[in-house]
Amino acid sequence: MDKKYDALKLENQLCFPLYAAAREVVKRYHPYLDELDITYTQYITMMVMWEEKEITVKALGEKLFLDSGTMTPVLKSLEAKGYVTRKRSTTDERSVSVFLTDSGEALKEKAVDIPAKVAGCVGLDGEEALQLYRLLYKVLNTEK
Amino acid sequence: MDKKYDALKLENQLCFPLYAAAREVVKRYHPYLDELDITYTQYITMMVMWEEKEITVKALGEKLFLDSGTMTPVLKSLEAKGYVTRKRSTTDERSVSVFLTDSGEALKEKAVDIPAKVAGCVGLDGEEALQLYRLLYKVLNTEK
DNA sequence: CTCAATTTAATTGAGTTCAACTAATTATAG
DNA sequence: CTATAATTAGTTGAACTCAATTAAATTGAG
Numbered sequence: 324m325d326k327k328y329d330a331l332k333l334e335n336q337l338c339f340p341l342y343a344a345a346r347e348v349v350k351r352y353h354p355y356l357d358e359l360d361i362t363y364t365q366y367i368t369m370m371v372m373w374e375e376k377e378i379t380v381k382a383l384g385e386k387l388f389l390d391s392g393t394m395t396p397v398l399k400s401l402e403a404k405g406y407v408t409r410k411r412s413t414t415d416e417r418s419v420s421v422f423l424t425d426s427g428e429a430l431k432e433k434a435v436d437i438p439a440k441v442a443g444c445v446g447l448d449g450e451e452a453l454q455l456y457r458l459l460y461k462v463l464n465t466e467k
Numbered sequence: 468m469d470k471k472y473d474a475l476k477l478e479n480q481l482c483f484p485l486y487a488a489a490r491e492v493v494k495r496y497h498p499y500l501d502e503l504d505i506t507y508t509q510y511i512t513m514m515v516m517w518e519e520k521e522i523t524v525k526a527l528g529e530k531l532f533l534d535s536g537t538m539t540p541v542l543k544s545l546e547a548k549g550y551v552t553r554k555r556s557t558t559d560e561r562s563v564s565v566f567l568t569d570s571g572e573a574l575k576e577k578a579v580d581i582p583a584k585v586a587g588c589v590g591l592d593g594e595e596a597l598q599l600y601r602l603l604y605k606v607l608n609t610e611k
Numbered sequence: 612c613t614c615a616a617t618t619t620a621a622t623t624g625a626g627t628t629c630a631a632c633t634a635a636t637t638a639t640a641g
Numbered sequence: 642c643t644a645t646a647a648t649t650a651g652t653t654g655a656a657c658t659c660a661a662t663t664a665a666a667t668t669g670a671g
Contacts, residue, residue, distance in 0.1 A: 330582035333514045340603035343532040345489035348482050370477045388487040417636045417649040438474035446609025458599045459484035465590025561619040561666050
């Protein structure tokens, strides 16, 4: 009958399984990303680069929900691996543009099987996965 | 028609919104946790302590899906703040037990309003929140 | 019993994340 | 034009996360 503290129980949290599931699923990528010698953050950054070819640091950060404190070291690391180059814009010298290199483009070929390999690890059927997808984007979009 | 690389598009990922939403929601706790001078990881650790009063580091890590490399510094920090104590078990000296202090118990009173304050930030109604909860635990439990 | 395997915490190192701050550049109000 | 505000990357410092390793203690096979 003493329900005063029920809201503080771990099992009653929505945030906690979100936080835990995110870490668990990212871990599933590790063995496959290790083969490419990139991390998960580098992987999602490359996903954007494969689609955009060229993009500013700011736009990249907005797509990934990450700020420059995170993006800068990730981009420096990808640049060191030869997958992207960075160049300060000539039209607006405050902004820096990131460019996909040929080597970065070639990496896509080695990554193409990763989504299928990881898909099975989530443990949801197609309908459930779609539901989860929609709910997560609803959370992401109502945040602000 | 060239769908070969569609699976590598950010918008087709399930993992990415999971990862991004988790970080966004954890951020929502920040202003409230700042008032208690604890971090999110320390907060969920205290949630377990408020329920258990005493628990081993291993059991704590299993509940939170975190390993000793994460738990040890979190517990040392909570110990420094006076909310828990740590003592190596006398019956099995490999294991360390964590104990809730009176000060830690008192902190519960200051935290009791946090879940309600944060609940509104998720942007889901009751039914959606329950769906998301179930799907996340399904992911968590099928992992292994 | 004895020694190899297992269990448990802790440590280390690399990478991530974010808040706060800085420096440089650009935009804008007056 | 000029001073102020806003924008953009980058840096710094604190905390988190995890893989890999270490050290100590316990368990179990023979």
